[in-house]
Amino acid sequence: MKAVILAAGYGTRLQRDVAADRSGRFAHLVGIAKPLLPVGNRALLSHWVQALTASNVVDGIYVVTNALYLPAFEEWAANFPNVSIVSDQTRSNDARLGAVACLQLAVKHFQIEDHVFVIGGDTLFQEDFSLAKLQSRFFELQVECEDNSVLLSYQCRDDETHKYGIVEVDGKLRALNMKEKPLPTETKSRRACPCFYVLSKKSLPQLDNFLQDKKVMVIICTALSTILYHLNQYFNHARMLLCRKKTPLETLCLGSFHDNLCMCTRLAAVSTWETCSLT
Template sequence: MKAVILAAGYGTRLLKDLQNVNEQRLQDLIGTPKPLLPIGGSPLISYWIEALKSALDPKDIFIVERLGAVSCLQLIIEKFRIEDDIIVIGGDTLFYEDFHLQDVLKKYKALYQDNNQANLVLSYICKDEETTKYGILEVDESYRIRAIKEKPLATDTASRQACPCFYMFSNHTLPCVKTFLNEKKDAPIDEKDAPGHFLSWLVTRKPVYFYSISGRFDVGNLQSYLLCDKYFQEKITKLNYLH
């Protein structure tokens, strides 16, 4: 298994917020890539690196940026001729303290043994007023995803299953990345390079299941950054997170 950490975001919302604060500590963060933002005293990405090193060889961890999320993924697949299963992680995302990477890996392995076409994503219950911020999964009783609504109104779906950027793709799914990009070559950049759009396209072609977690931090603006930093300062260390 390989792991790809997506660091392609430009952090425009966070940059705008930082430019409008007077606190020197925060102004010093201007220009810092989101995966390198200090969270609880350590760079955000370091929590993922430490967790992944407990399950994978460090040489199997890839960090990519600037091309756009889906294009970055395809670049890694092609350049390193990857034929293994892949974990794809958003470089601006962290989860609550009850998340353990080993539990998710165990669930994925069980799914793969039953069906080597199966893929796994994470999901948590969001509030009614939050559905317009996220991709919302519509699922069946077997935990299989049947459709994804992108930022719907709460009245447009009964589901509250939000989906963060943490995907486990079967090696049989990897060719789909190139197919998706070819089909979307003339589409707007946000449509063909947003991982959520790829996932929405994929669920109609491959079995994709979800694994429940309690919540996540998406470090997209100053408020979410401060909340995440405070949470990790108070509750989390790299020694007990994700293992």
């Protein structure tokens, strides 16, 4: 098996908070990528490399970072012969590719044709977490069906659903849907998912399908938003010309632009997650 660690984020909120601190206690953290922040006596990522190496679960560890932090990651990786680094070539938060595109980059760049642990580079689990047990459970599911993959979840509070990706499952704990930061009223599930998956090698071709579907949905959403914008402009213009009280239909059209755009975005997210649904 292989491990892909996603570490191409820019930690904009963290760096903003560090820069705003006036005590000077955290000045040494300015400009440090979140996965390389010191946790105990080593970088956060070093804990993952140590755990993955000690468990003998994987025979290759690949880290995806960005062009801005690439030198720092290469310097860090020099201490680990089993770690390889690839850059997504971006240099700003606005240009970032996203988790799925970064995973696809690693799969293609390193020609991965094996089962993959996908790990968020800013994530750590408690000490009693067992990679070996997770691997064992994954292979049990593989016996049932080679398409099976595994994700983790934990129970969150009602007021926390808007902070996490929430997975909806059936009675056999099969993932049916994933909702990104939903309101408590938008889902009955309270299963929050950390960025940690074990993907079957047979599921890896779905990455291309996911990204292609995403491009199509972006085109559709852009077209719809343009249409809605012009409808909005038209009714605003008509209102100014006629100087009359808005009709119910006009009120609906005037007020629907942001709602429809939000709904379109939500439908895109649901569609793409269903494409990559875990069975």
